[in-house]
Amino acid sequence: xxxxxxxxxxxxxxxxxxxxxxxxxxxxxxxxxxxxxxxxxxxxxxxxxxxxxxxxxxxxxxxxxxxxxxxxxxxxxxxxxxxxxxxxxxxxxxxxxxxxxxxxxxxxxxxxxxxxxxxxxxxxxxxxxxxxxxxxxxxxxxxxxxxxxxxxxxxxxxxxxxxxxxxxxxxxxxxxxxxxxxxxxxxxxxxxxxxxxxxxxxxxxxxxxxxxxxxxxxxxxxxxxxxxxxxxxxxxxxxxxxxxxxxx
Amino acid sequence: xxxxxxxxxxxxxxxxxxxxxxxxxxxxxxxxxxxxxxxxxxxxxxxxxxxxxxxxxxxxxxxxxxxxxxxxxxxxxxxxxxxxxxxxxxxxxxxxxxxxxxxxxxxxxxxxxxxxxxxxxxxxxxxxxxxxxxxxxxxxxxxxxxxxxxxxxxxxxxxxxxxxxxxxxxxxxxxxxxxxxxxxxxxxxxxxxxxxxxxxxxxxxxxxxxxxxxxxxxxxxxxxxxxxxxxxxxxxxxxxxxxxxxxx
DNA sequence: GGCCGCAAACTTGCATACTAGTTTTCTACA
DNA sequence: TGTAGAAAACTAGTATGCAAGTTTGCGGCC
Numbered sequence: 001x002x003x004x005x006x007x008x009x010x011x012x013x014x015x016x017x018x019x020x021x022x023x024x025x026x027x028x029x030x031x032x033x034x035x036x037x038x039x040x041x042x043x044x045x046x047x048x049x050x051x052x053x054x055x056x057x058x059x060x061x062x063x064x065x066x067x068x069x070x071x072x073x074x075x076x077x078x079x080x081x082x083x084x085x086x087x088x089x090x091x092x093x094x095x096x097x098x099x100x101x102x103x104x105x106x107x108x109x110x111x112x113x114x115x116x117x118x119x120x121x122x123x124x125x126x127x128x129x130x131x132x133x134x135x136x137x138x139x140x141x142x143x144x145x146x147x148x149x150x151x152x153x154x155x156x157x158x159x160x161x162x163x164x165x166x167x168x169x170x171x172x173x174x175x176x177x178x179x180x181x182x183x184x185x186x187x188x189x190x191x192x193x194x195x196x197x198x199x200x201x202x203x204x205x206x207x208x209x210x211x212x213x214x215x216x217x218x219x220x221x222x223x224x225x226x227x228x229x230x231x232x233x234x235x236x237x238x239x240x241x242x243x244x245x246x247x248x
Numbered sequence: 249x250x251x252x253x254x255x256x257x258x259x260x261x262x263x264x265x266x267x268x269x270x271x272x273x274x275x276x277x278x279x280x281x282x283x284x285x286x287x288x289x290x291x292x293x294x295x296x297x298x299x300x301x302x303x304x305x306x307x308x309x310x311x312x313x314x315x316x317x318x319x320x321x322x323x324x325x326x327x328x329x330x331x332x333x334x335x336x337x338x339x340x341x342x343x344x345x346x347x348x349x350x351x352x353x354x355x356x357x358x359x360x361x362x363x364x365x366x367x368x369x370x371x372x373x374x375x376x377x378x379x380x381x382x383x384x385x386x387x388x389x390x391x392x393x394x395x396x397x398x399x400x401x402x403x404x405x406x407x408x409x410x411x412x413x414x415x416x417x418x419x420x421x422x423x424x425x426x427x428x429x430x431x432x433x434x435x436x437x438x439x440x441x442x443x444x445x446x447x448x449x450x451x452x453x454x455x456x457x458x459x460x461x462x463x464x465x466x467x468x469x470x471x472x473x474x475x476x477x478x479x480x481x482x483x484x485x486x487x488x489x490x491x492x493x494x495x496x
Numbered sequence: 497g498g499c500c501g502c503a504a505a506c507t508t509g510c511a512t513a514c515t516a517g518t519t520t521t522c523t524a525c526a
Numbered sequence: 527t528g529t530a531g532a533a534a535a536c537t538a539g540t541a542t543g544c545a546a547g548t549t550t551g552c553g554g555c556c
Binding site: 049051052053063067081082083084085086087 | 506507508509
């Protein structure tokens with residue numbers, strides 16, 4: 001039920017040379033995705049207050065579609081609405097990140113074990129190798145690498161006929177992604193990640209569920225290791241204990 | 249990010265003796281929960297068209313809060329909105345159920361393994377036994393048993409400090425719950441379920457992760473076994489292949 | 497200078513009005 | 527009677543206006 005699975009009539013906001021809107025105005029879904037991207041990319045920093053009116057003006061619509069878009073982001077824990085007070089970008093919650101990580105670990109362990117047990121088609125294995133090649137090529141471009149990273153994981157979900165599951169994860173992964181966005185250019189050596197991907201792929205190839213599980217666990221534990229370093233480095237973005245609604 | 253975690257100012261719709269609304273009108277969240285309950289309890293049958301206007305009248309509000317409530321249910325895959333054509337209760341999708349089951353299995357395996365590894369407090373173990381007693385007492389009342397069933401599972405998520413995770417699951421569990429609502433009074437002997445719960449609890453008590461995992465798998469496989477029987481018995485409620493938006 | 501208090505300028509929540517599109521129904525004509 | 531076509535009655539999407547509450551800032555007073 002990812003925000004993204006259904007519809008993408010408009011990928012971005014189409015504007016003319018004068019900066020004014022052109023063509024059909026963006027609808028709820030595209031507004032939500034646009035705001036979501038801004039939050040994950042930390043263009044909208046935690047604690048920032050966003051105004052429905054302001055966003056409506058920015059997207060050239062009325063408050064209604066903006067409100068509906070924000071509602072979806074509330075469910076994803078990316079924003080908090082305080083009635084009559086304001087709408088705020090939530091801080092990155094360590095608790096939330098840990099929860100997302102637990103969920104993702106549980107899910108990916110199940111996916112890779114299943115993939116290793118039932119085996120994957122030759123075509124999918126080839127695709128996985130291609131994606132790893134892409135990751136190597138994208139070593140210097142964090143954003144491009146992130147896409148290839150997601151693609152790699154999604155591939156195995158597809159492989160066992162549970163492709164939609166990954167889109168489910170997307171929602172909870174939102175918290176996560178902000179951390180990842182912070183950490184990618186800084187801390188984790190991309191070589192390490194690619195090596196771990198290779199290990200995961202190899203375990204599936206040799207049909208070894210136990211090795212697959214182990215590889216996934218190692219891979220995902222990498223991210224949490226980084227989390228705490230970042231918490232110290234960015235105390236302004238991360239909140240420690242309580243998880244969601246807080247004003248600045 | 250369950251619909252339910254935040255707020256429950258109004259449990260139902262408060263009405264006076266004349267049937268008119270009394271007190272504060274229900275807000276978005278309570279409307280969403282009310283509709284959600286009706287869908288899961290199959291009071292709103294798959295394929296039914298629901299009208300925003302009609303719902304607004306029923307809740308004594310304008311279309312706006314109803315729309316916002318429906319939007320959340322779209323994300324949960326319980327309704328599908330066809331622009332300018334109508335809003336429909338989705339059919340129970342076998343694919344969706346299988347997906348939800350995979351997710352739940354993965355998550356609960358992780359939870360119970362974790363619980364068995366790190367052990368649970370004496371208080372929690374006691375609470376778990378109490379809940380099982382409640383299940384025994386509720387044997388004749390499916391709805392009451394369902395609540396006790398959920399409580400049991402949620403308890404262990406709480407036990408490992410991942411209580412919020414269960415509310416995450418709620419969302420995906422929606423599809424699931426419709427099946428469960430169908431199957432409880434009919435097919436699965438409640439004795440069996442309670443026995444499985446006892447086995448899960450025992451595995452945690454003896455700190456045996458492997459046994460815990462096995463017990464969870466057996467327990468949850470029970471539900472899918474029932475699914476296919478129900479698919480044959482209720483072809484009007486269940487759709488086989490494609491998963492979400494379809495008009496009657 | 498510092499503080500109290502009121503008013504103006506915000507905020508979101510909700511209701512209403514209007515638009516564009518689809519379905520249905522009813523009428524007119526053969 | 528049967529069919530074609532237009533009009534009326536729906537649908538959801540969006541814009542706008544109003545209500546209720548919070549914050550902010552200014553003015554007067556001590």
